[in-house]
Amino acid sequence: MxxxxxxxxxxxxxxxxxxxxxxxxxxxxxxxxxxxxxxxxxxxxxxxxxxxxxxxxxxxxxxxxxxxxxxxxxxxxxxxxxxxxxxxxxxxxxxxxxxxxxxxxxxxxxxxxxxxxxxxxxxxxxxxxxxxxxxxxxxxxxxxxxxxxxxxxxxxxxxxxxxxxxxxxxxxxxxxxxxxxxxxxxxxxxxxxxxxxxxxxxxxxxxxxxxxxxxxGRSAYVYTFYGEGTSAATTHVNDRCDALQGAALFITKMHALIAEEYPDGIVNCGNIEVQPGTFNVIPAEARLRVECRHQDRTTLLEIESRLVEMAHTIADTYRLSVKVEEMYKRExxxxxxxxxxxxxxxxxxxxxxxxxxxxxxxxxxxxxxxxxxxxxxxxxxxxxxxxxxxxxxxxxxxxxxxxxxxxxxxxxxxxxx
Ligand SMILES: [Zn+2]
Structure with missing residues (x-):
């Protein structure tokens, strides 16, 4: 035929x-x-x-x-x-x-x-x-x-x-x-x-x-760091609970982790929202949108859990709390x-x-x-x-x-x- x-x-x-x-x-x-x-x-x-x-x-x-x-x-x-x-x-x-x-x-x-x-x-x-x-x-x-x-x-x-x-x-x-x-x-x-x-x-x-x-595979998370929005002028440096400071370190360390240990993976932080968002108040909240990609399912899960662990460690260091929400998952x-x-x-x-x-x-x-x-x-x-x-x-x-x-x-x- x-x-x-x-x-x-x-x-x-x-x-x-x-x-x-x-x-x-x-x-x-x-x-x-x-x-x-x-x-x-x-x-x-x-x-x-x-x-x-x-x-x-x-x-x-x-x-x-x-x-x-x-x-x-x-x-x-x-x-x-x-x-x-x-x-x-x-x-x-x-x-x-x-x-x-x-x-x-x-x-x-x-x-x-x-x-x-x-x-x-x-x-x-x-x-x-x-x-x-x-x-x-x-x-x-x-x-x-x-x-x-x-x-x-x-x-x-x-x-x-x-x-x-x-x-x-x-x-x-x-x-x-x-x-x-x-x-x-x-x-x-x-x-x-x-x-x-x-x-x-x-x-x-x-x-x-x-x-x-x-x-x-691809996953997207929202990480929200919570601090305290007190006066940037009068809060003593040892009393600051700066959500953005924690978030910034998280972004830097996240990229370092991927570069050093997961060269086939990709992470990206594409967005930060800071509250109250003014120059004279310590950031009370920093909300990050983070995406992870990897070709191996198990490795992707490992990256995700290491990032969560890292976020909690950083939050402890800066006297913050952190909430992690999964927004999206593609196998x-x-x-x-x-x-x-x-x-x-x-x-x-x-x-x-x-x-x-x-x-x-x-x-x-x-x-x-x-x-x-x-x-x-x-x-x-x-x-x-x-x-x-x-x-x-x-x-x-x-x-x-x-x-x-x-x-x-x-x-x-x-x-x-
Ligand atoms: Zn296309």
Missing amino acids: VAIVPKLQINSLRLHTDFTELAQIGHTANGGISRVALSNEDLEARAWFANQIEEAGFFVRDDEVGNLSGVLPSKAKHAQTLLIGSHLDTVPNGGQYDGAIGVLAGLECMRAISDAGIDLPFHLEVISFTDEEGWWQSFFGSMGLTGTLKSHHINDAQQDNAAFRAALYRAGILVSEVDRAIRPMDDLCGYLELHIEQSARLEQARKNIGVITGVV VAIMDEHLMTLIEGICDEQHLSHQRMVSYAGHDAQILSPFTPTAMIFIPSKDGISHNPREYTEWHDVENGANVLLSTILRLASEKV
Whole structure:
């Protein structure tokens, strides 16, 4: 049934035309892209993508969480679906490649396969997931599809999510219907995502392709140090209970701990709120938002508990108290070993150098990976810059990545026949 064309390649010019057209939608004065999820620009990009799917002769599919797909159906009975794709939304003033490459290369692979008259043993579906970047809710679309989207993601009592719900409604997404987006996972035979690397490891190692082994686990905590807000002028130095002094030492020691003992880990303090926040009162409260990332689940837990211990030791030293609240937890995601090996073999055949690597950034693939065999293909990012107008990937690297994606689809097809 399947006549696999071994040398089938994507049409680079067609892909590039799509890329430059899409980059017009939400473009900013300094060459960036602002297409935050559910914005006018995002909706315009979705309409454009739906048109491209229809023009190519595929079925357009959308679901109750706003995921938008093109489908090349299989003639095989009881065929499963192979998902390929990424996301069309961006961060504010982000770049042209993040997310867009995965979706556009997916569409181009479908066109190449369709043009060659290949009947696949699975339905091939190129999907753009809603709000991967988290302008409203990170991974809204992929969580909706996998059934991991919970009501608190939309109706968080801690926050006023009225604007989010209004944006969903405006995009035709009804909160009461989102559960209908859940797919039976037995219907899927895998998910493949091509993405730019967003750091400089491939470039520095002079490798063409990154084969992703997993996405780091991630947790976010709020640490609140409590002191006493007395007069900065008259409180004796030995009587000061300065919450900010404790918090500052905590931040410094936290980074030192990671640098010295967990070089594969990442911690970040991205925000400090100080009360009462005036220059002549000793800080009574310092609230820090701290994030930790690591590829190994046990090590991540160890880092987290050592930071809590460190915070308590510092609080004791400065006669403070400290409260630690977990705000967010995302488990380590593991990619499929068989797919990784398959992609490595394809790189060898195409004379592309490659290396296995972990992803420190989050991707929809990590949401899919517990449910269906999942793989990610990375291509180099110039100077490792992303979420920025200067985000750039050489076009030949995009071509390489798209051709590896295409060959992976075809190899999976040949395995299933
Ligand atoms: Zn992305």
